[in-house]
Amino acid sequence: MIRRVEPNDIFPVITLAFDTLPERYNPSIFNQFYESCPEGFLVALQNKTIIGFLIGIKTTPNIARILMIAVEDSFRKKGIGSALLTQFIKEMKNQQITKVELEVRTSNKNALRFYKKRGFLLQATLQKFYQNGENAYSMGKEL
Numbered sequence: 001m002i003r004r005v006e007p008n009d010i011f012p013v014i015t016l017a018f019d020t021l022p023e024r025y026n027p028s029i030f031n032q033f034y035e036s037c038p039e040g041f042l043v044a045l046q047n048k049t050i051i052g053f054l055i056g057i058k059t060t061p062n063i064a065r066i067l068m069i070a071v072e073d074s075f076r077k078k079g080i081g082s083a084l085l086t087q088f089i090k091e092m093k094n095q096q097i098t099k100v101e102l103e104v105r106t107s108n109k110n111a112l113r114f115y116k117k118r119g120f121l122l123q124a125t126l127q128k129f130y131q132n133g134e135n136a137y138s139m140g141k142e143l
């Protein structure tokens, strides 16, 4: 089941982000994303437990940006990441968004393949984009 995030979901999302993503985020930003763009903050649940999430924001009235997407390790390759992305695109289309952008580590081959197969195109390489100095690919998809 995919739905918009609710206040009680924020703490489990922070825990899941810590377990699945290499980047270290200040926990307070999750509440900020919820308050600024609740329609872009989605969770995937299995029996009321959060097993995945996606956070996106609007960067202009017509462009959205995916900031994080993650699925718990043991639930990957079951279509949950795709379902989060599909629901996000649906939410964004309802908000008159015409393009979705994101960045992905150049070393994250899984995520790179995941996005390419779902219609995202490479836009640029961003040097030293991450905290550890790693480069990113900027990708975009017209809706």
Ligand SMILES: CC(C)(COP(=O)(O)OP(=O)(O)OC[C@H]1O[C@@H](n2cnc3c(N)ncnc32)[C@H](O)[C@@H]1OP(=O)(O)O)[C@@H](O)C(=O)NCCC(=O)NCCS
Binding pocket: 020, 021, 068, 069, 070, 071, 072, 075, 076, 077, 078, 079, 080, 081, 082, 083, 103, 104, 105, 108, 110, 111, 113, 114, 115, 117
């Ligand atoms: C990237 C990520 C979110 C994808 O989530 P996911 O739930 O595994 O995504 P899906 O299951 O929808 O798709 C993943 C693959 O499983 C395959 N798959 C989907 N359902 C399947 C099924 N029932 N049986 C077998 N394979 C399946 C898909 O074809 C897909 O392969 P592809 O990418 O080659 O097309 C997940 O790998 C993740 O959390 N990674 C760590 C965090 C991360 O790197 N985030 C991105 C940072 S930019």
